[in-house]
Amino acid sequence: MGSTGVTVSIPFTSSGTFSANTYTAYIGTTSIGTLVSDANAGTINAVIPASVASGAAYRIRVDASNPATTGADNGANLTVVNYQTNEVSALTASAGNAQASLSWTVPGSCFTQTVLVASTANITVSPAGTFTAKEVFGTGTDLGGGQFVVYAGSGTTATVTGLANGTTYFFKAFTTNGDGYSTGVQTSATPFLPPPAPTTFTPETGPVGTVITIAGSNLSSITGVTVGGVAATNVSATGAAVTATVAPGSVTGAVVLSDGATTYPATGTFTVTTAPAVTTAPATNISSNSATSGGSVTSGGATITARGWCMALRPTRESVAAASCR
Secondary structure (H helix, E strand, O other): OOOOOEEEEEEEEEOOOOOOOOEEEEOOOOOEEEEEEEOEEEEEEEEEOOOOOOOOOOOOEEEEEEEEOOEOOOOOOOOOHHHHHHHOOOEEEOOOOOOOEEEEEEEOOOOEEEHHHHHHOOOOOOOOOOHHHHHHHHOOOOOOOOOOEEEEEEEOEEEEEEEOOOOOOEEEOOOOOOOOOOOOOEEEOOOOOOOOOEEEOOOOOOOOOEEEEEEOOOOOOOOOOEEEOOOEEEEEEEEOOEEEEOOOOOOOOOEEEOOOOEEEEEEEEEOOOOEEEEEEEEEOOOOOOEEEEEEEEOOOOOOOOOOOEEOOOOOHHHHHOOOEEE
């Protein structure tokens, strides 16, 4: 049954003949309403008095006055529940990135739905009238002063999005059984941006000048990268990846990201290799139609796909294009 002060309708039937009669409804031994009638059926509109203890078991009966007749009770125990104290329990709010996840346990009786209100200050209003609940903060009905309805239903969870990281939000859960709303239970949460979480990177080997791409999440705040303890250049960051160029002087070692305040190591070790190099020995034994020369190729770990030599009339880069190569 509803709370004290709530109007209830009590239908009844009777048999026999009544004259100048008044029917009286009782909850336990307390009179809660009357109906002047000689008919053998009717409905008494009664009010649950404040003297009826919330949570106790009661039965209802209807008596007649003329002739005096004590009616049979309704045949089953009824529990009066004060909706103002019929709250959810175990209300919790878990903060995330620009959102908060809430959960609760609903009352075991006299309950139809939970209404959740959110604000950046303590909740001072109660639901009333018609409203629209939306889990994106600020888009549902404003009950006043930036106190928005973010959920209304019979479930036990809600995720409120559209929150500002670093701002504390207050959430208050109200219950109703259709008669009115409970006083409400409040909790709070402060959303936050999770720290950068780098994972792997590619490639894992290369010479100075290699561009490394580091994968991960929440990486947009990264401003620096070191390879083997040496600062990389051309650092660029998005939420999901960071790119950086291996700088001169870098040695084999860890790839570590930084947001200027904290460092975040990636998984694995970057191996710095020697860049491929070609050297040419000075020509000797020069004659009108021959010369002796040579050179060497250092792969630096790279795959060599071709070897050869070129000759030209002038020792300039421009002449190589027109040179005779083998």
